[in-house]
Amino acid sequence: MRNRFGTLARAHELTLPDLRREQAATPTTLAALARTIVSPFEEQNDRRVTIAGPEVVVGGHAVTSLALLLHELATNAAKYGALSTASGRIAVAWTVEKDVLSLSWAERDGPPVDGAGNSEGFGTSLVDGAVKGQLQGQIARRWDAGGLVILMTMPLDRLAG
Numbered sequence: 237m238r239n240r241f242g243t244l245a246r247a248h249e250l251t252l253p254d255l256r257r258e259q260a261a262t263p264t265t266l267a268a269l270a271r272t273i274v275s276p277f278e279e280q281n282d283r284r285v286t287i288a289g290p291e292v293v294v295g296g297h298a299v300t301s302l303a304l305l306l307h308e309l310a311t312n313a314a315k316y317g318a319l320s321t322a323s324g325r326i327a328v329a330w331t332v333e334k335d336v337l338s339l340s341w342a343e344r345d346g347p348p349v350d351g352a353g354n355s356e357g358f359g360t361s362l363v364d365g366a367v368k369g370q371l372q373g374q375i376a377r378r379w380d381a382g383g384l385v386i387l388m389t390m391p392l393d394r395l396a397g
Contacts, residue, residue: 273306289330318346343383
């Protein structure tokens with residue numbers, strides 16, 4: 237629990253320069269944010285989570301939205317998904333094409349997947365609200381035999397703030 241609070245605190249620190257409208261010495265990037273969020277869910281030197289994509293600067297309220305979104309996905313993976321088993325892995329990857337960010341969260345080698353749950357909880361609402369609301373994007377979930385895959389797209393300009 238302490239690690240998770242520490243993660244949220246570090247993610248919050250990434251947002252402070254933008255929220256105070258000060259220029260950060262080093263801009264917050266999607267890679268830095270993702271690595272910060274997933275770090276407490278990995279053992280030391282245990283690279284069960286891969287993060288890959290071109291540099292994408294994230295600012296303002298988009299940092300908070302993405303931090304909450306990634307934290308919810310990581311927490312769910314630790315409770316129910318790929319990170320709940322010793323062999324589970326997650327790949328977080330993104331591309332940018334024509335000013336659109338395409339972001340995927342793919343879980344593999346976790347517990348057997350039996351498809352979508354019967355009800356949508358707070359976490360699903362939080363993730364959907366962040367993607368569709370603040371970030372004005374789209375989200376799709378796919379429960380493959382290998383694990384959950386979440387595909388998100390959002391306009392790149394929404395990530396600036």
